[in-house]
Amino acid sequence: MKFKPLIISAFLTLGFGLQASAYSYETVKGDPSQTRIYTLPNGLKVYLSVNKEKPRIQTYIAVRTGSRNDPAETTGLAHYLEHLMFKGTHTFGTSDYDKEKPYLDDIERRYEHYRTVTDPAVRRQLYHEIDSVSQIAARYFIPNEYDKLMSSIGANGTNAYTSNDVTCYVENIPSNEVDNWARIQGDRFQNMVIRGFHTELEAVYEEFNISLTNDTRKEFAAIGKMLFPTHPYGTQTTIGTQDHLKNPSITNIKNYFKHYYVPNNVAICMAGDFDPDKVIATIDRYFGSWKKSDNVVYPQFPVQKDLTSPVSATVIGKEAENIMMAWKMSGAAELQNDTLSVISQILSNGKAGLFDININQPMRCQGAQAFNYDMRDYSQFIVIGMPNEGQSLDDVKNLILAEIEKLKNGEFSDKLLPAIINNMKLDHLHALDDNESRADAFVNAFINGRDWQVEVQKYDRLAGITKQQIVDFARRHFTDGYAIVYKKQGEDASQKKIDKPAITAIPTNRDMQSAFVKEVKESKVEPIQPRFLDFNNDFAQLKTKRGLPVYYIQNKQNQLFDLNYYFEFGEESNKWLPFAKNYFDYLGTDKLSAQEVQERFYGLACNYGIFVGTNTLRINLNGLGENMTEAMKLMEQVINNAKVDNDAFKKYVEQELKSRRDNKLSQKSNFRALQAYGQYGAYNPVRNMPDSAELVSVNPQKLIDMVADLKNYKHSVLYYGPLAEKQLIATIDKNHAIAKKLKDVPAGKPYTKEQTPKNEIWIAPYDAKNIYMIQYHNENQMWNPEDEAKVQVFNEYFGGGMNGVVFQELRESRGLAYSAYADFSTPVRKNDSNYAYTYIISQNDKMMDCIHVFNNILDTLPQTPAAFELAKQATMKRIASQRITKTGIIYSYLSAKQRGIDYDIRRKVYATLPSLTLEDIVKFEHDNMAKKPWRYLILGDEKNLDIKSLEKIAPIKRVSTDEIFGY
Incomplete structure (x- = not known):
């Protein structure tokens, strides 16, 4: 089908006294998502798809850059910049940017000097000076104002991710908050300010330390080195090297931001309940003045040569053994990747693929799977296999290669190919039901330079592919030129964690609020009316x-x-x-x-x-x-x-x-x-x-x-x-054949949570550079539906997202952890008990710091009226815009029944929220979590833990690996 873009002028009245504006867009005939693709004069791409099922919108803002474009001397830069994009702008995240800026500039200069010094003693002194200046700058820093803004508009899923070719910023917002969302994002992408640098860098250190135990990451890195020896896909990783993380450059980050974070290198992708004419006008209002760049260039690298024979590497780690094999393929925009998506299903679709019926079903190894990992410049066709007990990794490799030979010889059922196409169409129908899947497809098309027409026509195009074409393709591309990684079990002596630096906690400044946040919080929008389930009529x-x-x-x-x-x-x-x-x-x-x-x-x-x-x-x-x-x-x-x-x-x-x-x-x-x-x-x-x-x-x-x-x-x-x-x-x-008289449900022995009448410490062994720890408290208190509103607001206020007390104190203020949260949990069935817990992943040498901070904020809950109002507002807006649909309605009814109620609990929560006060939350936390005994559950390497300090809290119980697993 020849592509004929449909150009439509949408005339919108933007407000009294303003002239109407016209926006042209492209569509593709036959597109079931009815996507509109706009390009603003400054080059900003906007993908919009309407889905009215629920009054929410999935939003992605995708930047066409990732670790592929990291400077070789500061790898990990794109990922670290992603973290810094949450720190605010000239107008939020600060109480006075003009006074703050000289100190931020001073910190930048000091880091540029710091990274040139190698003497450890001098570096410690320079870092101490950076820490001291950071304390002064932090007087003006208002941490987590971005998350406060998102909470105030009822956003969910606030996050971001960075990969080889993309950095993407994620929000799910109520449909009535487009204007506030666009205003915030427009400011964020045009006026980002780097602040809170050294504590956020410590959070990235923690993420790096966590990655040391992730053997799959190491395997992908090894595959990349073999397939792309002179390209960033193989020479550097998204998280960066230890040396570069120790020697960051704010100047390089700023230059990177100026170069790639420009409108003609960005796409806004939205799917959900909105009027596209109004939305594009709103986006233009806040992003239209963003200056385009005529200098968006990407680093160029030598063409990566095809392998002509197998190359191999060995990775050592604590996790189970496996092999990973990969063939280099063309970039994601090439139609070759459509064929590869079919071939991955021919090999392993979970039911009828060659791996499924010839390897997995007869259990000839522990498991084998195949998938296409597409990237902008090149793609990798990946195969993973795990051995049975006593089976060699080469045996698994030979099993896999034998099935690939069958693929190349056409030794698969003639019925398989049409079945694969039908199942791919089925998956596509499911994806159309999901706003996140729609928006994700836009991101992939934009980042990979894939025309939306090509994407829409994919399934019609694949329907015409023949078995002989698949066989010919496989013979051309699945040669002996592959890379293989042998993942062996053992101690990886090459992995060294990044040591804990001396950081003085910066103030959280909870009582401070920028004028920008105040304006957004107080802005008036047409409210969304909640829709609660009626179990008598909804099914x-x-x-x-x-x-x-x-x-x-x-x-x-x-x-x-x-x-x-x-x-x-x-x-x-x-x-x-x-x-x-x-x-x-x-x-x-x-x-x-x-x-x-x-x-x-x-x-x-x-x-x-x-x-x-x-x-x-x-x-x-x-x-x-x-x-x-x-x-x-x-x-x-x-x-x-x-x-x-x-x-x-x-x-x-x-x-x-x-x-x-x-x-x-x-x-x-x-x-x-x-x-x-x-x-x-x-x-x-x-x-x-x-x-x-x-x-x-x-x-x-x-x-x-x-x-x-x-x-x-x-x-x-x-x-x-x-x-x-x-x-x-x-x-x-x-x-459906059933007995004439059905038997009663068999009795069961319920799992029962243990009470914690006194402080206890349980340590289970695991040799790693970090600990996983939970503090668990239970006094056998039964769930009371009347308390559910308090529970939800408390969890939002205390342990939830980036605006919660836990995140602010443990990560934002002190850089103690990459992952930290807390929760007061209510049971899913009647006669079970409530319980409370904290959760953290941190370095071994930060364990006691984490415990002290957690206990301080548990025993004396920090009280911030503005943060409480935000938590309450966020809870109300999320409930109002939530829609439970399809089988979710039936499962909500069954879940309510299990909890001993016959109504939608959200109705009670929503009705209670307006009258809830901060004093209610403080009393709730005091009665249920403050100064309580805790069972500390620590997974870690005891020889690297501060055992003497732990013993001051409670006696230590050591539990073995066999004991916790029961086998």
Whole structure:
């Protein structure tokens, strides 16, 4: 189809006395998202897509630059600049910019000198001087005013990310706050000021230290070096080197900002509920005066030569062994990447790909997957494989290469390619329902230089691709010229953490507020009226002929369906259920092989799965509505006629036992296990599982019977889809076989949180450069719905986002952590207890600092009326603009039922919020968290911890890795 842009003039009256303005935009015929693409006179791109489902808008502001453009002498610069973009401008983040500026300039000069000095003693003295000047500058700094602004307009998801080619700033805003949002962002992108530099740099240090235990990051870096030896994709990482992080340059950051943060290098991407004519006028009002640059150039690098034979590297780390293989491909804008997206599905789509049916299904290794990682200059086609116990990494490599040879020889079903295209279209339909997915697609198109017409026509184009074209492509590109990384398990002696510098805490200045923030807080917008659920009218409660309850909502938007058999019991009732579910994935029936089962579901563009929770279980089927009946018959056939495969069971048990051993190597898995053990004791969600002897000896028929017997227990059917009520009931009656008399739900032993009557310290071992720590408190207090408004506002005020007390005190003021928060948690079911916890990841040598700060702010809650009003305002605006839709309505009802209420709790919260006072929050925190005993759960390397200081708090209990995992 030839692209003919549709140019439309939209005349808008911007206000009394102002002239109308006209904005031209491009569209693509047949675009289901009906995206408008504007280009303002200064070059700023604006992508707008309307979706009226809920009164919110997903916004991304994407800058076409990332670590690829970092100066070689200051790697990590793009990422660090991303952090600094949250520090404010001339008008916010400061009480007096004119007085602040001389000190900021002095700090910049001092850093330029500091980075040229190598003598450690001199560097310490220079850093002390920087710290001293920073204290003076901090008198004018108002930390986290950006987050205050976002809270005041009811934004969610305030964040940003940096990668090789992009830095992107993320907000989800209520639809009535476009003007305030645009005003804030316009100021931010044109008038960014670098302040709070040394404490934020310490937060980036912490992020770097966390990355030292991330073996996957190290593998990607090693792959990059081999594929792109003279290009930043291979020569530098997004987070930067230790030496460069130790020697930052504010001057370089400013120059980088001036060069790349210009309108003709930026795109604003928005999807949600808005009038595009009004939105583009608003964006023009706040961004139109932004000066374009005629000098936006990107560093150029030599063409990266193709490899002609395999090259390899070895990475050492504590996590489980695996291999990563990669082939260099063309940049993301090339149509080659569309073909690669299909090939990745031919190899591994989770059901019927070559890896799925020939490696994963028969469990010839622990797992293999493939995906295309596209970047602007080049792309990487990545394959990852994990070995079975005793299997060599080269064996896994050979298994993968054998399947790639099948791809090159066309040894895959003729039905697979059309099934892949149908499933890709299904995924695209799901993405259109989601504002974040729409906006993310705009970012990718802009950053990668991909025309939106090409993106819209992708699925029509792929529908015409032939098997022979795939084979020819694979033969050309999947040569012996690949890179392979062998990830071995062991101690990485090359990794050194960045030491803690001497930082004097800067003041949080909570009581200060810029005039800009005051104006935004007090601005008047047309309010969004909240919409609460009415459990009597928002969905239909039906019955089948046999009296099975059916919760029904009709999908009038598209032909997608979501069907669930919902059971009110789970692993608390039967610890075998998760393992029965997992084993089922490897089984066929008396008529179909396991491979055929997966291929048939995939061919129907439908997904089937069993999901086992703590006290609920779902058998789920979703996909294209036109295929629901056939998919439902297939699902029932599998559930009722699964056939024992003893060889598959033996392999499954071997893989499960290896997976348990691998979990013990993962820092995050260790921390999850410690957290569960510390909160629930020995009977908890991590340890409640069959031991190895039980697994090996169980009769697999018992697991099959366990799943087949589910239909004989009382359950409900949940449905969201295009069928009318009578059609649905008839379909269920005909295809869902149940017993004449259903059994009662089996009793379960609930996980029960332990109380904390005294201070305790539990340490579990993990050799890393940082600690993970939780302080946990529970006095068996039951949930009271009347307190829910206090809980939500307290969490927003104290431990939530960047405007919370925790973030300000631990990160903004002192640079103690990259990740820190706290929460007062209420239970998800009746008769369970509330509990409180703090969470932090920090360096080993900062542990006691973190504990002292946490305890200080817990025992004496900092009180700031303005921050409290912001927290209350943010909570109200988020509730008002929230919309629960589709199956979310039914699950909200079921969740309320579990908590012992029969109404939407948000209605009560919203009604209570206006009368809530700061004194209410202070009293709530005093009664529930201040001066309370805590159980300190610390995962870390004891030889690097301050044990003597810990012993002054409470006796130390050492728990082993085997103890927390239970195996």
